[in-house]
Amino acid sequence: MNFRQISAVERTATMFPLQAYAFTPSPWPAEDEEANSRRMKFFESAVSLVAEEDGRALAAVAAFRMRQNVRGRAHDMAGVASVSSHPSARRRGLVRELLNRLLRQMRDEGCAVSVLYPFRAGFYARFGFVGIPRHRTASFAPDGLDHLLRAELPGEVAWLPMSEGFDDWDGLQRRHLLAHRHGFAVFDDVRSAEFRDGKYWVAVARSGGEVVGAVRYRINRFGGELVADHLLYASPLGRALLLQFFARHVDQVSRVVVKVSTDEVPELWGTDIQVITEGKVERPSDGGPMVRVLDMESLGGTAVGPGAITIEIPGDELVGGVWRLESAEGALSVRKESEGTPAAATLSVGGFSALLYGVLDPVEVVTRGLGEVWPEAVATLTAMFPREMPYLVADF
Numbered sequence: 409m410n411f412r413q414i415s416a417v418e419r420t421a422t423m424f425p426l427q428a429y430a431f432t433p434s435p436w437p438a439e440d441e442e443a444n445s446r447r448m449k450f451f452e453s454a455v456s457l458v459a460e461e462d463g464r465a466l467a468a469v470a471a472f473r474m475r476q477n478v479r480g481r482a483h484d485m486a487g488v489a490s491v492s493s494h495p496s497a498r499r500r501g502l503v504r505e506l507l508n509r510l511l512r513q514m515r516d517e518g519c520a521v522s523v524l525y526p527f528r529a530g531f532y533a534r535f536g537f538v539g540i541p542r543h544r545t546a547s548f549a550p551d552g553l554d555h556l557l558r559a560e561l562p563g564e565v566a567w568l569p570m571s572e573g574f575d576d577w578d579g580l581q582r583r584h585l586l587a588h589r590h591g592f593a594v595f596d597d598v599r600s601a602e603f604r605d606g607k608y609w610v611a612v613a614r615s616g617g618e619v620v621g622a623v624r625y626r627i628n629r630f631g632g633e634l635v636a637d638h639l640l641y642a643s644p645l646g647r648a649l650l651l652q653f654f655a656r657h658v659d660q661v662s663r664v665v666v667k668v669s670t671d672e673v674p675e676l677w678g679t680d681i682q683v684i685t686e687g688k689v690e691r692p693s694d695g696g697p698m699v700r701v702l703d704m705e706s707l708g709g710t711a712v713g714p715g716a717i718t719i720e721i722p723g724d725e726l727v728g729g730v731w732r733l734e735s736a737e738g739a740l741s742v743r744k745e746s747e748g749t750p751a752a753a754t755l756s757v758g759g760f761s762a763l764l765y766g767v768l769d770p771v772e773v774v775t776r777g778l779g780e781v782w783p784e785a786v787a788t789l790t791a792m793f794p795r796e797m798p799y800l801v802a803d804f
């Protein structure tokens with residue numbers, strides 16, 4: 409078996425058949441291959457690895473070069489995707505070998521963390537990944553926002569095709585949300601360039617010359633639905649301006665459907681609003697995202713609560729060992745200790761990642777089977793890594 413990194417151009421002949429078979433209706437029309445080949449310029453910075461036998465690709469994995477905010481610090485992040493193997497080559501450990509190689513390579517190239525969307529969380533839990541929240545979807549009739557129809561808000565909303573609104577929509581994410589929103593992630597310029605051609609409208613909210621909100625959306629028919637992607641905003645005013653824009657579709661669509669973070673409370677958007685807010689996680693196509701740490705030392709400087717603790721992460725090639733974690737005026741310092749140094753908690757990579765990302769508290773880490781924590785260490789870990797739900801918008 410030959411394992412190697414391939415170029416974007418090589419993806420069409422090697423990875424495309426595996427991916428098309430795994431993820432799309434099949435057999436697929438011949439033109440799909442040409443369409444895939446045209447898209448490959450957007451994959452030039454991705455790291456793509458294949459396992460080949462007799463010159464034929466049997467399994468593949470890839471990682472997009474991304475950036476993600478983790479508790480206030482933006483890190484290089486590996487967005488794992490395109491994981492697939494030939495049906496006759498499954499359960500031979502090929503994907504395991506490829507994934508281990510990919511994570512090691514991305515760590516060596518500077519990625520502190522990694523994110524993926526699983527077909528089945530249990531499969532990736534073996535590789536140290538742990539779940540974070542999937543977005544919620546709010547669905548409501550626009551008359552629930554009646555009060556905004558004539559409200560005088562200090563700002564305006566521009567309505568643009570994506571080709572014209574892309575820079576504002578992308579800039580809000582890159583400049584504001586990546587810097588300020590825990591969990592927020594963006595692709596590099598190479599991959600995100602494809603979204604400029606997306607068949608979407610973009611509503612861009614501005615106040616005082618600044619972009620304070622943006623949402624991309626489509627309308628399916630007159631009297632139908634306005635189906636929006638994530639409601640992105642830099643301030644409550646940005647959100648109010650975008651909701652006002654939705655309200656103005658009251659005689660045009662019967663419902664607005666929009667993606668929101670887990671801390672959004674749409675029933676508070678209006679007095680008489682009737683809204684259904686749903687979070688759906690289902691196998692294999694709507695998996696909740698998963699994360700893991702790839703490099704401990706890169707986490708220095710992360711904003712944490714007060715405290716100091718020694719933890720052990722056993723048996724992981726990338727982050728295994730005994731680690732001293734200390735908060736100095738709210739900034740984390742990370743130091744490797746010699747093997748055998750007593751630790752107050754033994755955590756799997758997933759257990760530590762869950763604490764870092766603020767999705768589980770130490771007791772849940774134990775009850776989920778992700779580690780063991782001495783009773784006196786529970787309070788320290790709770791204080792250092794308080795609950796804080798990440799908001800991941802990038803989908804891949």
Ligand SMILES: CC(C)(COP(=O)(O)OP(=O)(O)OC[C@H]1O[C@@H](n2cnc3c(N)ncnc32)[C@H](O)[C@@H]1OP(=O)(O)O)[C@@H](O)C(=O)NCCC(=O)NCCS
Pocket residue numbers: 430431467491492493494497498499500501502503504505525526527528530531692
């Ligand atoms: C999922 C898929 C990539 C697994 O590939 P594979 O080549 O069979 O994986 P491996 O043989 O390397 O398996 C690695 C480990 O996971 C286990 N595993 C494989 N498929 C699994 C599944 N569906 N559920 C749980 N464990 C699974 C294997 O037994 C193996 O365990 P081990 O490390 O203890 O030996 C492959 O079945 C596939 O292409 N499926 C369709 C596309 C897909 O779902 N891709 C994932 C998108 S996120």
